[in-house]
Amino acid sequence: MQLFFERAGNPFLIFFLIVGFIVLAYLSYRGVYQTVSRKVGLMLLTFRILAFLLLFFALFQPVVKFTETKNLKPYLVLLLDSSKSMGIKEGKDSPSRLVKAEEALRKGAIIKKLQAKGIVKLFEFSSGITARNLQDIDNLKEAQGNHTDIAKSLKAAVNELRGQPLSALILLSDGQNNGGEDPVKTAGNLQVPIYTVGVGEKKGEGGKDIEVSHISFSKRVMVNNLTEIEATIKSRNYENKLLPVDLTLGEQILASSVITLSEAQPTQKVKLSFVPRKVGRFVYTVTVPLDREEVIAENNRKSFSLRVTNPRIKVLYFEGAPRWEYKFLKRKLESDPNIELVSFLRTGRERILRQGTTLETASLKIPQSPEEFSEYDVIIFGNIKRDFFTSAQLAAIKTMVEEGGAFIMLGGKNSFGAGNYRGTPIEEILPVSLGAGGWISSKFKMELTAEGRAYPIFRSSSKGWENLPALSGGNIVDSAKPGATVLATYPYRKNRNGKLIVMAVQNYGQGKTVAITTDSTWRWTFSGRGGDEYSRFWSQLFRWLYPEKKEKEKEGKLVQVITDRDNYFSEDTIYITARVRDEDGRLIPDVQVSCLIDTPDGKEVQLKMNPNSSSATDSLLGEDYSLTFVPKKRGTYKITVKASRKEQLLGEDTLSLLVGDPSLEFRNTWLNERLLRRLATESRGRYYDLETVDKLPDDIVVQGKVVTQVREKKLWDSPWLFISFLVLLTLEWSIRKTQQLI
Missing domain, CATH: 2.60.40.150 (C2 domain)
Incomplete structure (x- = not known):
C-alpha cells in the first residue's frame, strides 16, 4: 500500500502553512482558556486543529495505491478443421479425415499432455470458428463447413483469448484454404507459434x-x-x-x-x-x-x-482502328443485356476483326443491301474512312435510317469531313454540315446548350456534365443543319456560325441521327464514380435513339426481374429489382409486387418489394421495385416475382442464380502440406503428420504471464472524509455550546 497526493505542492510551504494555522488556532482560543478549564480548552483546540488538518488533507487529493501480483496460466488453442473436405474418406472403409484427426488426439493422450502444460481451448473452424468443450471432441463427426478460411479462423481464435497468455495455436487441417486473406501472411503477423498437423493424403496417393x-x-x-x-x-x-x-x-x-x-x-x-x-x-x-x-x-x-437474353436493340459498330473510345464503348454495349452487338474492327488494309455477343458473329458478313442493314436498329461509325464502304452500302444505311433506324458518327481523324464523307448519303443524314473539316487536339470541357440541358440524353447527372473530366480532341464541322438540335459545344472555340459543335441530333425520316465530334467520351469513366456518368450517358442516348415502334414489337414480359450481378458468395448482398410496365412500356401505378425465394435447403422466403426510383443496375430498361437479400448458404436460389393490381395478377418472372460453389471444398482434395509447413515456419512453430503428432506436446514451450494489478483508492472524494470533518466541527460546536461560549 502506498499513499501519495495528486496535488502535492512545495513541502516547506506546506509545513509552514500547517504550523502557522496551528499557531493561529491557538491564538484564537487564548481568551477562551481563561473562562474554561484547561481540559476543555485543550479539547476545543484539538478538534479545530484536526478539522483543519482534515480539510488540508483533502485539498491535496490523497490517493492510496494497492499493488497485487497474479500468475496467469498459459493457454493452448486446438483448431480442428470441420470443412466438408475433412469429411473425405480416402478409402472405401476408411474413416473420414475429421475422425482420423480426433483419433490421433486420443491415441497419444495428446489433450491430457497439453492440459498438463496449460489451459486448453477447443475450436472447430471452416469459414469461422465455433467454441467447443473438450469433452465434445468425440462427438464432432460431421464436417459441414462450405469453405475454409484459415486466416480468418486464426485471427478469430487469437481475438477470443485477447489479454490471456496464449502460448500456441495447434491447427489440424488438410490445408485446403479456399477463401479470405493470405493465411501465411496472417500467421506471421499474429506473433503466436502455430503447430500444424496435416490430415489427408498427399497428391498422387489415394484411390480413384x-x-x-x-x-x-x-x-x-x-x-x-x-x-x-x-x-x-x-x-x-x-x-x-x-x-x-x-x-x-x-x-x-x-x-x-x-x-x-x-x-x-x-x-x-x-x-x-x-x-x-x-x-x-x-x-x-x-x-x-x-x-x-x-x-x-x-x-x-x-x-x-x-x-x-432477348436483346431489344441490335447494334452494328464499324471502327477503323483499335482505340480507347472503341474499347470502352464496346465494353459498355456488351455488358447491357438489352443490346446485341456486332462490331467490325479494321486492323489492317485488308484485315477485319469481327467481334460481338453471339457465337455467330465470327461467320457474319458486312451487310450490303438495305434489307441486310435493316436487321439492325443502330449503326455506329467510329474512326473509319469513307473508302471502307461502297456507295451502295452508304445509300442502304440512309434507307435504313429513313425507315426508322438510328445512326451515330463518332469523332476521329478519319471521321466526318476528315474521313471524306462530304457529299455522301452519310452527310445527308447527319445533323451537321461537314465543311472543310479539321481537328482540334487540345483538352476542353464541353458546354451544354440550353436545349442540351433539357434533353433526356443529359438528364439525371449528380455531378453536372460540364464538371466531368475534360475531353481531348475532336472534329471541326461547319454548322448544324436546319431542324437539328445542338446539345453541346466547345466552351471557347468558334467559327463564323458560332461555337464549334461537340454533339448534335436530329430526326431524319422515321429515324434519328447523332453526331459526336469528340473521340474521348471514354475519359468520363474516370469521373471518380466508377464510370457511372459515362455509362449513364450512353444508356440515355440509346434509350432516346431506339425507335418506339420497334420497342413495342420486341417488348416481352410485363414483369421482369433482374439482379445486380450474375454470381455471388454467401453473405453477399443481392440487389433484386423488378420492372412492371404495360404493353406500351409505361409504368403501371398502384402495383403490389412480391418476391418468393427458394433456398438451396428447400425453404421458402416471402418478401415484399418496395417502389424505388433508382436501382443498383444500369440498363436501358426502367426498373421500379427493389429489395435486398443476403444468402446464408451456397447453392442454387430461385427467385420468383409476381405483380398484381387490385387483386388481379399482372404477370410474373423467374430467375435462378448460383451463390458460391457448393462443391468448392472438393475442388482440390489433396493434403496441402506445403501451406501447412509455411504456416508453421512463418510463425516459428512446427509441422506434424498423423504419424508424428504424438511428439507435439513435448515440443511446445509454454510461458505463463505475471500480471501486476494496480488499484487506486481516492481518499479525498470519500464521503467518510466529509463526515469526519463535520463530526469534528460538530463536537467543537457542542462543547462550546455546553460551556456557554456561543
Missing part, C-alpha cells in the same frame, strides 16, 4: 476420382442462338474408361459428349453446345456419372449461372 474441375462460358447469351461451354474434367487412376459428360438444366439433358479417361492425360477439356430457348437467368450443371470405385462423390458435378 473424377472431377468436373472448371467451366468456361460467356455469362450472357442470346435466346435461340447457339451457345458453347467448355468443361475441364480431371481424373486419377483410370485407364481407357469411357466417360459421358452431360450438360443439364434441372432434369433436362441439353448436350452430351463422351471422353476417354487416361492416366497419361489426367486433364481433358470437352465442349458442349446447346440452344437456349427461354429468356432469363438459369443455373446449368455439368455432370459426370459417379463410379463406384471413386473416393469423392461431391466433385462429379459443377453448376454455373447463365443469363439468357
Whole structure:
C-alpha cells in the first residue's frame, strides 16, 4: 500500500502553512482558556486543529495505491478443421479425415499432455470458428463447413483469448484454404507459434476420382442462338474408361459428349453446345456419372449461372482502328443485356476483326443491301474512312435510317469531313454540315446548350456534365443543319456560325441521327464514380435513339426481374429489382409486387418489394421495385416475382442464380502440406503428420504471464472524509455550546 497526493505542492510551504494555522488556532482560543478549564480548552483546540488538518488533507487529493501480483496460466488453442473436405474418406472403409484427426488426439493422450502444460481451448473452424468443450471432441463427426478460411479462423481464435497468455495455436487441417486473406501472411503477423498437423493424403496417393474441375462460358447469351461451354474434367487412376459428360438444366439433358479417361492425360477439356430457348437467368450443371470405385462423390458435378437474353436493340459498330473510345464503348454495349452487338474492327488494309455477343458473329458478313442493314436498329461509325464502304452500302444505311433506324458518327481523324464523307448519303443524314473539316487536339470541357440541358440524353447527372473530366480532341464541322438540335459545344472555340459543335441530333425520316465530334467520351469513366456518368450517358442516348415502334414489337414480359450481378458468395448482398410496365412500356401505378425465394435447403422466403426510383443496375430498361437479400448458404436460389393490381395478377418472372460453389471444398482434395509447413515456419512453430503428432506436446514451450494489478483508492472524494470533518466541527460546536461560549 502506498499513499501519495495528486496535488502535492512545495513541502516547506506546506509545513509552514500547517504550523502557522496551528499557531493561529491557538491564538484564537487564548481568551477562551481563561473562562474554561484547561481540559476543555485543550479539547476545543484539538478538534479545530484536526478539522483543519482534515480539510488540508483533502485539498491535496490523497490517493492510496494497492499493488497485487497474479500468475496467469498459459493457454493452448486446438483448431480442428470441420470443412466438408475433412469429411473425405480416402478409402472405401476408411474413416473420414475429421475422425482420423480426433483419433490421433486420443491415441497419444495428446489433450491430457497439453492440459498438463496449460489451459486448453477447443475450436472447430471452416469459414469461422465455433467454441467447443473438450469433452465434445468425440462427438464432432460431421464436417459441414462450405469453405475454409484459415486466416480468418486464426485471427478469430487469437481475438477470443485477447489479454490471456496464449502460448500456441495447434491447427489440424488438410490445408485446403479456399477463401479470405493470405493465411501465411496472417500467421506471421499474429506473433503466436502455430503447430500444424496435416490430415489427408498427399497428391498422387489415394484411390480413384473424377472431377468436373472448371467451366468456361460467356455469362450472357442470346435466346435461340447457339451457345458453347467448355468443361475441364480431371481424373486419377483410370485407364481407357469411357466417360459421358452431360450438360443439364434441372432434369433436362441439353448436350452430351463422351471422353476417354487416361492416366497419361489426367486433364481433358470437352465442349458442349446447346440452344437456349427461354429468356432469363438459369443455373446449368455439368455432370459426370459417379463410379463406384471413386473416393469423392461431391466433385462429379459443377453448376454455373447463365443469363439468357432477348436483346431489344441490335447494334452494328464499324471502327477503323483499335482505340480507347472503341474499347470502352464496346465494353459498355456488351455488358447491357438489352443490346446485341456486332462490331467490325479494321486492323489492317485488308484485315477485319469481327467481334460481338453471339457465337455467330465470327461467320457474319458486312451487310450490303438495305434489307441486310435493316436487321439492325443502330449503326455506329467510329474512326473509319469513307473508302471502307461502297456507295451502295452508304445509300442502304440512309434507307435504313429513313425507315426508322438510328445512326451515330463518332469523332476521329478519319471521321466526318476528315474521313471524306462530304457529299455522301452519310452527310445527308447527319445533323451537321461537314465543311472543310479539321481537328482540334487540345483538352476542353464541353458546354451544354440550353436545349442540351433539357434533353433526356443529359438528364439525371449528380455531378453536372460540364464538371466531368475534360475531353481531348475532336472534329471541326461547319454548322448544324436546319431542324437539328445542338446539345453541346466547345466552351471557347468558334467559327463564323458560332461555337464549334461537340454533339448534335436530329430526326431524319422515321429515324434519328447523332453526331459526336469528340473521340474521348471514354475519359468520363474516370469521373471518380466508377464510370457511372459515362455509362449513364450512353444508356440515355440509346434509350432516346431506339425507335418506339420497334420497342413495342420486341417488348416481352410485363414483369421482369433482374439482379445486380450474375454470381455471388454467401453473405453477399443481392440487389433484386423488378420492372412492371404495360404493353406500351409505361409504368403501371398502384402495383403490389412480391418476391418468393427458394433456398438451396428447400425453404421458402416471402418478401415484399418496395417502389424505388433508382436501382443498383444500369440498363436501358426502367426498373421500379427493389429489395435486398443476403444468402446464408451456397447453392442454387430461385427467385420468383409476381405483380398484381387490385387483386388481379399482372404477370410474373423467374430467375435462378448460383451463390458460391457448393462443391468448392472438393475442388482440390489433396493434403496441402506445403501451406501447412509455411504456416508453421512463418510463425516459428512446427509441422506434424498423423504419424508424428504424438511428439507435439513435448515440443511446445509454454510461458505463463505475471500480471501486476494496480488499484487506486481516492481518499479525498470519500464521503467518510466529509463526515469526519463535520463530526469534528460538530463536537467543537457542542462543547462550546455546553460551556456557554456561543
